[in-house]
Amino acid sequence: TISLEFAKLGIDTFLSRKTAHIRFYGAGEPTTEFDLLKKIYSYAFAKVNGHLITEIQTNGTFSKNIAQWIAKHIDIIWLSWDGLKNTQDYYRPFLNGRGSFSTIEKNAKYLIKHGKGMVGVRLTVGKFNVRQQVEIIEYFHKIGVGNIWSDPIFKPVNIVSDLNLETDLMVYAKEFLKAKNRADQLGLLYGR
Numbered sequence: 001t002i003s004l005e006f007a008k009l010g011i012d013t014f015l016s017r018k019t020a021h022i023r024f025y026g027a028g029e030p031t032t033e034f035d036l037l038k039k040i041y042s043y044a045f046a047k048v049n050g051h052l053i054t055e056i057q058t059n060g061t062f063s064k065n066i067a068q069w070i071a072k073h074i075d076i077i078w079l080s081w082d083g084l085k086n087t088q089d090y091y092r093p094f095l096n097g098r099g100s101f102s103t104i105e106k107n108a109k110y111l112i113k114h115g116k117g118m119v120g121v122r123l124t125v126g127k128f129n130v131r132q133q134v135e136i137i138e139y140f141h142k143i144g145v146g147n148i149w150s151d152p153i154f155k156p157v158n159i160v161s162d163l164n165l166e167t168d169l170m171v172y173a174k175e176f177l178k179a180k181n182r183a184d185q186l187g188l189l190y191g192r
Contacts, residue, residue: 001033001036002036004036004039004040004043007036007039007040007043008040008043011040011043011044011047012047015044015047015048020044020047020048020051020052020053021052021053021054021055022040022041022044022052022053022054022055023054023055023056023057024037024040024054024055024056024057024058024074025055025056025057029058029059029061030056030057030058031056031058031062031066031070034062034066034069038069041054041073053075053076054073054074054075054076055074055075055076055077055078056070056074056076056077056078057078057080057122058070058077058078058079058080059079059080059092059100059104060079060080060081060103060104060107060108061092061094061100061103061104061107062107064110067107067110067111068110068114070111070115071110071111071114071115071116072116073116074115074116074117075116075117075118076117076118076120077111077115077117077118077119077120078120078121078122078149079104079107079108079119079120079121079122080092080121080122080124081104081108081121081122081123082123082124082125082126082129083123083129083132083135083136083139084101084129084132084135084136084139085099085101085102086128087126087128087129087132088100088101088104089101090128091124091126091128091165105143108121108143108145109143109144112143112144112145113144118146118147119144119145119147120145120146120147120148120149120189121140121145121147121148121149122149122151123136123148123149123150123151124150124151124152124153125150125151125152125153125167125172125175125176126152126153126165126166126167127153127164127165127166127167128165130152130167130168130171130172130175131171131175133150133175133176133178133179134175134178134179134182136148136179137179137182137183137186137188137190138182138186140188141183141186141188145188146187146188146189147188147189147191148183148188148189148190148191149191149192150176150179150190150191150192151192152166152167152169152172153165153166153167154166176190176192
């Protein structure tokens, strides 16, 4: 977590008074420090007289209160969402072991319907969803997501892990191309 004073220093140093773009992103989940996020937003918004473009990268598993604020204030929302229920719940369970799919789906639908800007997905592809990319594209299209960015899982370097989630890159590439073609047919952006 950064301090508000440090964030203000960065805003004072780098934001233009005409227009500015800030992104809430980090090694953790930015909404866990929601009060700080709102203070940084307010400071930056005032600094550029309201000419602020805002962006967030989030896991999307927050309360309705936070969803409402994000919908009203954030222009570009990227959800870290790994596709269909079985994979999302396996890759990103809550600390209590419960799956996160239904929470992120509910918040995504709310943000798409009520948000002021773009809602996109940052899709992590591993061995459990590598062959589901077309199906994932079709699902995201159905709920109104128009921008999807995909990255394969790589084997961790210098970390002992028994999860073995990485995927063969040739399989990923072949499946990516199928999904990219389907996304093009549906008018979606599917990038890497």
